[in-house]
Amino acid sequence: MQFRLSLNISESTNPCKSSSLWAVTGDLSSMDHLEHFDDSRHPPGFLLANARADSTFEQIPVIDFANATHPDPVVRRELANEIRDASVNVGFFYIRNHRIPEHIISSGLDAAKQFFDLAENLKQEVRELRLDTAIHLLNVNDIQLDIHKSMNFKGYTSLLSENADPENIGDLHEAFDLGWEPEEVSLSPTPGLRDDGVMTGQNVWPEGLPGFRSSVLAYYHAIIRLGQSLFPLFALALDLPENFFDDKTTKPAAIMRLLHYPPQPTKPIDRILGIGAHTDYECFTILWQDSVSALQVMNADGKWIDAVPIEGTLVLNLGDQFARWTNDVFKSTVHRVINKSGLERYSIPLFFGTDYDVKLEPLPSCVSEDNPAKYEVVTAGDYVKSRLEATYSHSKT
């Protein structure tokens, strides 16, 4: 559908400050054709004034994204306001009407289940060990896909070989991690590896699983497209021009994980959870979770709030890159997984950051004399790499 829509600039409420809105031309399915107009809604310091001090949320909001690419900028801004509220107060929200086709999700999930069945021999070895001592015996991990053998954290992580919370012993999940590569399997591996600085490296793929790579990449790219469409909304939510992140997200710096959580043993073992309490490292995470409720989010009172699965939704949470951009105005909320259901649980998070060479610098609207910059400036790549190294260091042989 072709259209052109212009915005009446006189709706600006603050002539002193130049922020931006956009007029849209072209195809509704894409945000590529946004044109720049001047507009401003909020006075300087607005974001700081709204910084979360003590967020004791009891529920995670559900936000409807049906209007995510609506031609009317006022409608997009309304959605951005909801995103701002959730980002400042909770750090988590559900995405309704995400438009990822069901068959892409289900074939991605089927591929994950097939893969984790393949790794059954390895898991058996880990399971036969006492879980609390298994951590010392992780050299059973001797397979080509082992994430520890990858230069850049791609491949398989067995039970207990990751440890998100340094206070814990290891995490009771297994995972398969991949990063960006073209969706067309015929174009992969890329002719000449994409330069991702310290994070440069190739995916590793299991053999003997026909269709695995294409199903996983189809889901990966569907979520990448969704993630790219969210950056303009986050920019609006931050009172920035809608295209603020465009030149910072030119080559999706996005790691995706297929995750499998076996049930927590009936006799709980101290310091072994599905995934220990942690924050994510990138700008935001888009998570698909199955119907097994196990994800919990911590509010400011230290109370764990269940992120119960809601059919047809994805969960989005902010990560530490956004916390750094916003000097903690958008907080990256602590979360964990405990699978007490007695059932197997599967989930697929995709961690979406800026390009790895982009510096994580606090936005001027989030820094003041009373609220100076809290974090040293680092590039996204150095930051993500150092966090991943810490996560896997305890099981490196």
Ligand SMILES: O=C(O)CCC(=O)C(=O)O
């Ligand atoms: O599996 C989940 O629900 C959450 C996973 C998670 O928090 C992570 O991988 O960072």
Ligand SMILES: [Fe+2]
């Ligand atoms: Fe997480």
